[in-house]
Amino acid sequence: xxxxxxxxxxxxxxxxxxxxxxxxxxxxxxxxxxxxxxxxxxxxxxxxxxxxxxxxxxxxxxxxxxxxxxxxxxxxxxxxxxxxxxxxxxxxxxxxxxxxxxxxxxxxxxxxxxxxxxxxxxxxxxxxxxxxxxxxxxxxxxxxxxxxxxxxxxxxxxxxxxxxxxxxxxxxxxxxxxxxxxxxxxxxxxxxxxxxx
Numbered sequence: 495x496x497x498x499x500x501x502x503x504x505x506x507x508x509x510x511x512x513x514x515x516x517x518x519x520x521x522x523x524x525x526x527x528x529x530x531x532x533x534x535x536x537x538x539x540x541x542x543x544x545x546x547x548x549x550x551x552x553x554x555x556x557x558x559x560x561x562x563x564x565x566x567x568x569x570x571x572x573x574x575x576x577x578x579x580x581x582x583x584x585x586x587x588x589x590x591x592x593x594x595x596x597x598x599x600x601x602x603x604x605x606x607x608x609x610x611x612x613x614x615x616x617x618x619x620x621x622x623x624x625x626x627x628x629x630x631x632x633x634x635x636x637x638x639x640x641x642x643x644x645x646x647x648x649x650x651x652x653x654x655x656x657x658x659x660x661x662x663x664x665x666x667x668x669x670x671x672x673x674x675x676x677x678x679x680x681x682x683x684x685x686x687x688x689x690x691x
Contacts, residue, residue, distance in 0.1 A: 520652070523608070524569050524608050525567075525568040525569060526568060526569065527567060527568075527569035527570065528562050528570050529570075529573070530571065530572050530573070531571075532549045532551050533546050533547070533549075533551050533553075533554055534575070534594075534595060535573035535575045536548045536549040536551070536575065536615075537575050537615050541578055541579050541580075541581070541591070543590060543594055545578060546594070554601070555601075556601045558601075559598075559601035559602055560601075568607050568608060570607055570608070570609055570610070571610040571612070571654075572595070572598060572599060572602070572612070573612050573615070574595055574611065575613075575616060576591075576616070577616045579591040580632075580635075580636065584635055585631075585632045585635040586639070587636060587640070592639070595611070596644070599611060599651065603651065606650075607650070608650050608651075608652065610653075612655070612656075612657050613633075613636065613654070614657045615657070616656070618632060619633060619682065620661055620662055621660070621661070621671075621675045621676075621678035622674070622675075623674050623677070623678055626678050626681060626682070629682060630682060633655075633682055633685055633686060633689070634686075634688070634689040635689075636689075637653070637655065637686050638690075640653070641690040655683055655686035656679075656682065656686070659675075659679050661675055
């Protein structure tokens, strides 16, 4: 995605033009992208708003996103770790965390930028068949809540279901995986799409 975003030279579409486009049409509007990494995806600090700065980066501000826009970027990837901010068997996302993520997304949307919002640094979605049901339930619950929270947004907001699901610390980690892992990832991708829709 990052390579695609930096290679595209495109026009910017207005909000009125952004409903009902195909994926190919939408990609044609996405231009140079910037990644807001090591902030909302930072995993220190547990279930608190302080996790955003737990890896040493400053708190994201509107002025920061305004400066990114002024440099010519029209897309921001917002990686988010959600797992530390869930509670209970239904994996309820903390309302303060959802509000903070929405605030940052809105900094970008208010600048007529595209946002790629994802699920990042989650230790629980390693794609093993014996864990698929448990992972799918958590993934579905989280994405249902996220999608509900952002349901009134147009196609300037794009969801990325998972970042780098893999069998960690195995021979299959970075080489494309194996049949079991790929099958589970395909099932989890379907669970993500179903939850969002």
